[in-house]
């Protein structure tokens with residue numbers, strides 16, 4: 001059976017993803033010209049490569065259109081409901097590291113933990129007559145973390161697709177849930193991460209769509225073993 005591997009076609013994970021496959025002995029070559037969105041692996045005739053963006057890869061593994069993909073764990077857990085039932089994280093690849101965090105204005109001196117934030121949310125409702133607003137593109141992770149893990153129900157998510165950290169200063173939201181790596185964007189926007197506010201420590205992963213047909217396919221096992229050996 002042909003196995004399809006989806007690799008980032010652009011963005012910050014592109015180069016390191018193909019480097020790891022190369023080290024694993026799977027040398028990716030584009031089919032057609034350099035701008036082609038299909039590829040193959042030299043010497044592995046039953047493997048096809050699809051070049052997609054990181055978030056498309058998460059979606060395509062979720063619906064089983066591709067067998068494997070390299071993408072961020074944040075995009076898997078945000079993009080897919082019941083992620084663990086649908087996909088398997090075969091290996092964490094050690095690049096593309098970033099944390100999804102809850103960050104509040106630095107001037108909220110008394111707010112250091114999620115419990116403090118729960119009190120603030122209750123206060124907003126009783127004293128200001130409105131809900132605490134959270135700017136994020138990670139609405140699924142935010143809801144799970146606030147509602148299921150911390151029992152905080154009094155908030156409203158304001159979807160933000162860019163410049164999320166600017167939302168508190170511009171007045172479009174009170175706090176943010178966003179990705180951070182060096183912390184400099186949070187710092188520049190005078191935001192601080194709550195001490196127990198790390199929702200997910202993400203990095204690039206080799207992810208497999210859970211398919212019955214994989215169970216006895218030696219090619220599937222070979223691909224996983226080769227990538228793990230290259231780490």
Ligand SMILES: Nc1ncnc2c1ncn2[C@@H]1O[C@H](COP(=O)(O)OP(=O)(O)OP(=O)(O)O)[C@@H](O)[C@H]1O
Pocket residue numbers: 010011012013053054055056071072073074075096097098179180181182202203
């Ligand atoms: N500093 C960072 N900022 C944002 N994302 C980061 C950072 N460091 C690592 N990542 C990770 O990179 C991945 C997103 O990569 P990238 O931004 O290149 O995707 P993209 O090409 O924009 O994809 P799409 O267009 O589908 O959103 C996520 O898994 C994210 O966790």
Ligand SMILES: O=P(O)(O)OC[C@H]1O[C@H](OP(=O)(O)OP(=O)(O)O)[C@H](O)[C@@H]1O
Pocket residue numbers: 165178179180181182183184185186
């Ligand atoms: O903690 P830091 O190192 O400052 O990184 C975090 C920032 O980097 C990303 O934005 P980026 O400017 O890369 O643009 P993007 O959101 O379009 O990826 C991300 O959305 C954060 O804003």
